[in-house]
Amino acid sequence: MAGQGGSALLALCVALAACGWLLGADAQEPGAPAAGMRRRRRLQQEDGISFEYHRYPELREALVSVWLQCTAISRIYTVGRSFEGRELLVIELSDNPGVHEPGEPEFKYIGNMHGNEAVGRELLIFLAQYLCNEYQKGNETIVNLIHNTRIHIMPSLNPDGFEKAASQPGELKDWFVGRSNAQGIDLNRNFPDLDRIVYLNEKEGGPNNHLLKNLKKIVDQNTKLAPETKAVIHWIMDIPFVLSANLHGGDLVANYPYDETRSGSAHEYSSCPDDAIFQSVARAYSSFNPAMSDPNRPPCRKNDDDSSFVDGTTNGGAWYSVPGGMQDFNYLSSNCFEITVELSCEKFPPEETLKSYWEDNKNSLISYLEQIHRGVKGFVRDLQGNPIANATISVEGIDHDITSAKDGDYWRLLVPGNYKLTASAPGYLAITKKVAVPYSPAVGVDFELESFSERKEEEKEELMEWWKMMSETLNF
């Protein structure tokens, strides 16, 4: 990694120099820029992680390096291309990369969907390297995570926007330049607005999950969707994600559904049916980030209203209403529970601060990953042991159902408590089971469903038995 950051740094330093770089953060290297850069680079490197901004080529190379170091547990793939043709790269970490192991939950981190909110992008590159390093060191937590989870990391959903933002001269980056994709679309307002539909269904009756019907057609034919948005929607539909986080910048809080207010007002606590578990997982992130969870932290800007922030978390609608966001789209179109994490008051902070952002967030990132192993999980099968895909698993008292994946496997995140879970599928008789759920790990509950035809066979046999008995008794 020594040389590749060189050209970027050089360019950056030249730009910084033009804007009065001497006032900048780097007080350690008073010497010539080139030498100072190299030394700084060395100081900023740690175990293969270089704490500097990665442009698209560097991002790609960083991921390739992780893959090369950890070929047994990693795989790079792309979910599509940005408007300007950059690959939307994902690095996957698991003990069997490329394969969904039945029963193994899938997790994703997405960063930089607003191109000028840069910290998330970098943190995710650092995280990929860190997971690889720690795995090889035998770090038990990391080894277990990688063996029992399929972790997908997308450092940047908006590489075009990032390039625009990063190309700005000067250390201080504009609040808006690079936010949208290359078409000027704000990706976090670009998702189909399923909140409106679920609010309607709450009032008038209707499904409480998987609200985007006839998905492929809608997505492909919708001219208003950016290619980045479409790629993510396909990704969400293709992989049975369970838990996710979407990394942003501009504030310091972990935000959870719903983002859009029910009444349409600007601020209103808009809880979703899974408010309890969302608060819990959001807290699992924020509590490990000292700045985020600091109760005495002043707001990012003097006049900011952070009255809705509790323990470093906030309900989306309570903070401010966001329609068409990716977070709620996940929850309402799939089984995936996603939160939005705002990592930094400054959207594109100076490069020197990246190391400290990493220190502040690395435990949170791991802690949040572990949240996937909570609640109830298991398989829905028929009486012959065949998986039943797309079975519905409903929880009494929570108006949000999830479905089983292709192998009949399901994962239902829940806070500790006693629950009644019902598994049902068309053509089968439903089964309900009582479950006591601890904080963690997830409780295994399997369902074996009897099909209508099996029951009909049973009844037919019963009837035959009866007939036989009658005939024998009456001697016919």
Add this chain to the structure above:
Amino acid sequence: MGFLWTGTWILVLVLHSTPIQAFPKPGGIQDKSLHNRELSAERPLNEQIAEAEADKIKKTYPPENKPGDSNYSFVDNLNLLKAITEKEKIEKERQSIRSSSFDNKLNVEDVDSTKNRKLIDDYDSTKSGLDHKFQDDPDGLHQLDGTPLTAEDIVHKIATRIYEENDRGVFDKIVSKLLNLGLITENQAHTLEDEVAEALQKLISEEANNYEEELNKSTSRTENQAGKIPEKVTPMAAIQDGFTNGENDETVSNTLTLTNGLERRTKTYGEDDFEELQYFPNFYALLKSIDSVPSEKSHEETDSTKEEAAKMEKEYGALKDSTKDDNSNPGGKTDEPKGKTEAYLEAIRKNIEWLKKHDKKANKEDYDLSKMRDFINQQADAYVEKGILDKEEADAIKRIYSSL
């Protein structure tokens, strides 16, 4: 099960029947012609059965003769019938429990909650709760409101039983048994048959009307019933045809004609149970229709998203990676590949080191470098195709591995 009760009640009726009216009206006076040996011998039979149930004795059938000498064969038959009715009562009780469990949508036990729910209850929407046969009077002696059964009730009950079970064999069996026991004469059997036929006809037309009404009501289930309707109508039509065609009509085996019964009464029925299902054409039709509906539904929800994602990947992977232009930076180009190569080299070195250590732990003799090389080559090529690696990088990586 039903015909046992109808059987016993036919005994009851027969005792008090007149030649003209087959069955007595409530409080009706018995005709002298029935005061024969059989009647007086049968009364204790009647009373004993009624007492065995420990319920209200039929007041509509006042005993007119004292119990006479009991025929030994009648006692045997009585015991047999008692045993059977006992069994049937238990059966009925069990069934009524099942029907009440049906009302609980969810069984909350850890054990399978579906056992208490009858499939037909779930699936057959033509049966409303009230029509459900298991909610009939379990002991067969009373109407639902507790009043004793009248003659018409009994005829109706027999007709209902035949209709529900779609089984003319019910009647035939009862009547042949009665004849064999000498409890009724052929004339009486004829009359009984006529009465039951009439009642059955009425029942069929009633049910047809109800059925149509329910069809119009339920929208969501019409699909399910579509398969059933024609099949249900056919046996009904067949029954009707049978009756309207007159007494001497010879019909094919699957249609119900009681008039044909006389000739078959003394015949013993076949032991082959599977053939007996022809007496249940309705249920058979139901089974068939249930078969077709789930297979229809299973085609509806094919998940094609995985295909789409694969298509999408292919599509995007085929395009050339246009980001190479970003690599051009003033003054850094020569440094970059060198720095990158160093980084890749370092990463590969760490990988090999770890694999060696890992394999050692797993007690592997020698680390298989050639296998690794093949894997890397394959992956590198795949990545180039997908735009994750560029050609030079892939070559560099392959070179590094081949030099190890």
